[in-house]
Amino acid sequence: METMTKNVSVEKSKTSKISEVDFNNLSFGSVYTDHMLVCDFVNGAWQTPKVVPYQPITLEPSAKIFHYGQSIFEGMKAYKDENGDAWLFRPLENFKRLNKSAKRLAIPELPEAYFMEGLTTLLQVEKDWIPQNPGSSLYVRPFILASGTGFHASPADEYKFIIACAPSGAYFSGKVKVLIEENYSRAANGGVGYAKAGGNYAGQFYPTQLAIEKGYNQVIWTDDNTHEYIEEAGAMNIFVRINDTLITGPTSDRILDGITRKSILEIAEDQGIATEVRKITVSEVVEAAKNGSLKEMFGAGTAAVVSPIAGFGYQGTDYELPELDNSYATQLKTYITDIQYNRTEDKFGWRYPVE
Structure with missing residues (x-):
């Protein structure tokens, strides 16, 4: 079933794997939530962002990400307080830095509304995945990769913006x-x-x-x-x-x-x-x-x-x-x-x- 939230469409997963996850023993970034955000850049414009079930992506062998490394990412977290409310920490700074990285790698910059509405819509859908154990959080990984094809050394003409999430336990680096x-x-x-x-x-x-x-x-x-x-x-x-x-x-x-x-x-x-x-x-x-x-x-x-x-x-x-x-x-x-x-x-x- 597909719904629309503001500028973001939502396709819910038919099943959830959350019951299989041991939230008391989470390693960093190795278990992934039920959904992800995907937004494609085609025909010179970013298309409508979509929340879809977490799934593999298909790329041609000639996709430029494999040859010229046009790939950028951000790292951020979502947190739950003792009342069960969810929070982000300075997300606009992550958005600004993502576009700063995009500009340097000749990747089209992303509209703020697509990033922020896409992010918050995804997190609303995945709210149950945000751990409430002390020190735990939902790690959020926005990234952009060159999906356009060609062996010539030049920027791609198509890109994918994706946000994927992974619940993670308390991070202790030790000495x-x-x-x-x-x-x-x-x-x-x-x-x-x-x-x-x-x-x-x-x-x-x-x-x-x-x-x-x-x-x-x-x-x-x-x-x-x-x-x-x-x-x-x-x-x-x-x-x-x-x-x-x-x-x-x-x-x-x-x-x-x-x-x-x-x-x-x-x-x-x-x-x-x-x-x-x-x-x-x-x-x-x-x-x-x-x-x-x-x-x-x-x-x-x-x-x-x-x-x-x-x-x-x-x-x-x-x-x-x-x-x-x-x-x-x-x-x-x-x-x-x-x-x-x-x-x-x-x-x-x-x-x-x-x-």
Whole structure:
């Protein structure tokens, strides 16, 4: 049965697999909900978005996604509070960044109404899939891929915008040990590092695997030119606390404009935590670790919100970070998640109701 909600059509699945899911044991992004949103770009325009049963998509072997990598995505979450109401966290920021990525990869930009109405309609249909267990959420993955065909190296003429969802349990990264990268680069000036392009992440896998083989969990990326400046932590933005000042690198062609990153900066300023947005040298971090002024390092991103770093390796030497009782990482994660789960006042206006 197909219905229409505003500008989005809805085709309900005849059956649901939700009863087969153990919501107390959810791994990240491996169980998918009953429905997805699909919107095609054909004949020079985005068509009416549709919520349809979750299903495979069919593409020709000549589809340009397979040859020239025109693919972008976002990562966001839906949360349920103790009353069963559903919320998003700063979804318009995800929309803006998706279009920023689209522009860089010569993908047609998406109308805001299609993104927001498509997203909220899908989540209304899938509301029962949003877990209410502590720390759990519904991971939401909007993405666009080139479905148009042709072996010539040029932008496609057809695209698919899809939103798929996966209920996920609480994300605990544990104690993360990282390696500061000295050879490989995540991104370069003038490149696509600031975009959430699929190829950016594919290019990270090999250097990360090399770090894992050396006993580390993740890589700290450095600049492409000199490898003197710390830039990102794996697929997350990075924060460094020296004494009582929280420092993160400025966004650029190479660094993703993370939504968690900008939220942390605003919260820290509101809470009276000293912050600096500037380039961070590897030598500064190493020296701070040696003299004891390096108090914390952590990654910031959608999946874990904040992922504390327990230690790092550089040029054959490992450096351990102190364990703090009331770390900035813990304070900031608690503040953000309290907003996300509607447990506290949202003075910033970031919480967005799914209704």
